[in-house]
Amino acid sequence: MATTDLSARPARRLGAPVSKRVLPGFGLSLGISLFFVSLVLLLPISGLVIRAGGMGWEQFWFVISDPRVVASYKVTALAALAASLFNCVFGLLMAWVLVRYDFPGKRLLDAIMDLPFALPTAVAGITLATLFAENGWYGQWLAKIGIEVAYTPLGIVVAMAFTSVPFVVRTVQPVLEELAPEDEEAAVSLGASDWTVFRRILFPVLWPAVVTGGALSFARSLGEYGAVIFIAGNSPYVSEVISLMIFVRLEEYDFPAASAIAAVVMGVSLLLLLFINVWQGRYLKRLHGG
Amino acid sequence: MATPRHRRVGDSPLVRRSLIGLAVVFTVLLLFMPLALIFVEALSEGWAVYVGNILDEYTLHAIGLTLFVALLTVPLNMVFGVFLAWLVTRFRFPGRKVLITLIDIPFAVSPVVAGLLYLLLYGGNGWVGQWLGQYDIQLMFSWPGIVMVTVFVTCPFVARELIPLMQQQGSEEEEAGVVLGASGWQLFRRITLPNIRWALLYGVILTNARAVGEFGAVSVVSGNIRGETNTLPLHVELLYQDYNAVGAFAASSLLAGIALITLAVKAIVEWRQSRL
Structure with missing residues (x-):
């Protein structure tokens, strides 16, 4: 960074923008x-913003603190959290395997990682609902051990996890690829166990990328609609997500309520977006010796 | 690619095999099986039924509408994406970072909220909607509304693919072109376009995949009128709720096909770029 600054200085004096x-x-x-x-x-x-702002604070609060809506915040946030945690672990595993090892079929595995971004969410929704239904490919086995996924909050987690699979994989992959091997090799040759080296040397470099990917996955999951509604069962207070609540209010022609809830959802998404951008900027700087 | 002389973490055969095994099993369960299920279900009553489902009057109409929406959306977002990428990678100006953050908004906003934004503004009660209503122009619950929300949802993709690449390539070649007297258009066509064509292609394909597959935002503004404002993803929902799962999966198989093409193009583009 320091060298580029020096070389840029003469140009800047002449007016870099010009x-x-x-x-x-x-x-x-x-x-x-x-x-x-x-x-x-x-x-x-x-x-x-103007619509929601014009409602007056009391009415706004009344709408967004409705018990059914509050229940949907909780369901959405918890399911998104569970899905993102799953994706942090799965994404780290996939990024590791795709960067560190060579094996037949690796290209195919790498390519299919992006499927959830390319597949329309409604298609993902009916597919997952069919897989996990009582007589579905997965559902019939899970039913034997007493686990119900379809039409329960667990189904919401599955749908959210599916639609946000690529985030962690794709943020961790480049970091792993650029990782200089010296520290790691030194530690291994000095006799540290793999687990110790991973924990002490690799993980400190990788975790900011895992957090970025996890946050992206969480943000996406909070707003997910298409994949979720087919598998969730959508029963009030139990398995309604927040996007569905907005939709329900719209179908009741309650535009103010829909706007108020949407304003809350959008506020949270924008804050998350801001956090992700600031976070990413910081750790990229640190990574490249800011 | 020389083989590493030093041992690194996870090199022991046991760790290696079990991690690869775990990754493969999870990927098969999470991604390959759902993909397979779509085609298995679509064909579960044989080819004749499958073809019949695709050639159904309403399905054909939904396909047509979906392609029409994509045909309007994709070029618009391609042009916008190229201009925006050119702007933020070739010039420094105040507010540049804000602009880069702003175009990420559609990624962060729930599709249902995106649909609602447009409904509030252009719907019968909205400011613009009321004004247009005086001239008997209705945008919501008809195809223009579907196009508008699709443009919103898919506008970041081309720019997002181009910005990192153009940043990394720098502008030396283009500056040389200017010195040699090239016009703006020549510069773009002869220097920039050849440099970015693969990333641009992938950005366009990705925009197309999302435009064709958008569900939440479109379902808010469409009105779901069968044979009129029903796009393919909405048609999938309709068939599924009519207990016509085979028909729903037949329509889905077309969308899954587009998704597979998207993945293939991405793989080819990455392979091309890695050879440079």
Whole structure:
């Protein structure tokens, strides 16, 4: 970092922004980008903020603290947490295996990791519901040991875990690939056990990426709708997720309530997004010797 | 790829085999089996029924509408993505980081919330919706609404694929082009486009996959009118709730096919880039 700063200094004195604009298209690309972002993203979002803001605090609070809605916050948050924890472990395992080992079929395994992003959520939803139904491929075996997944909160966890599989794998993979082997090899040659080296040397480097991936997976799971509703059973107070609650209010033509709940959900998502961005910026800096 | 001379963590055959075994078993259970189930269920009553399900009048209409929506959405987001990536990787200006964060919003926002945002603004009671209503223009519960929310949901993909690549490539080649007197369009077509074409292709394919498969946002603004505003994912839901699981999986198999093409393109693009 220090060397690039030095070499950049003379240029900056001449005015880096100006010298950067040797390239054409600043005005055009700025204009198109701002127009698009304002029209597609900011205008609708400000519409929601104004709608929810115009309700008055008391009515807003009344709507968002309705017991059925509160139950759906809890179900959604707990299921998203469980799904993200599963994905942290599974994602770390997959990233490790895909980076460290060579074996037949590795390319296929790597490629299929992205399936949950490419497969429409409604398709994932009916597929998981069928797999875990009482007479389904998985459901019939699980029923024998007394585990019910379909139409229970556990089904919500399964759907959320499925749709957010790629996040941790894809954030940990590049970090593992770039990891310098010296420390690890030194520790191993000095006789430390694999587990000790992993815990003391590898994990401290990997965990920020695991957290980033986990947070992305959590954010995605909080908003998941398509995959969840088919397997959740959707019974009030038990297995309704928050996105479904918004939908329910909409179908009752209760627009203010839908807007208020949506404002809460969007606020939480934006905070998470901000956290992820700040976190990622920090640990990338640390990784590259900030 | 020289073989490592030093032993590293997890090199012992036992650890190696058990970790690979565990990874394969989990991936098969979590990803391969669901994929297989879609096709097994779709074909469970034979080819004739499968073909009949696909050629069903409403399914064909849903396919048509879905392709139409993708055809409008994908080029729009491709153009936006290229301009945005050019802007944030080739110029420094105040607010650049904010802009990069802003385009991630559709990733973070629940699709149902995305649909609601548009319904509130353009629906019958919304500011814009009321004004358009005076001229008998209805955007929500018809195809324009579906296109609008699909644009919202899929707008980050192309830019997200291009930004890291263009950042890494730097702008030296393009600056040389300017010095040599190339126009903006020549610069883009001769230098930038060849450099980014594979990432752009993947971004477009991914945008298409999401545009074709969007469910939550579309279901808020569509009105689910069979044969009118029913996209393929909505049609899957409708068939499934009509207890026509085989039909639902037949329609799903088309969407799964698009997903598989997306994965294949990604694998090819990565293979291409790793050879550079």
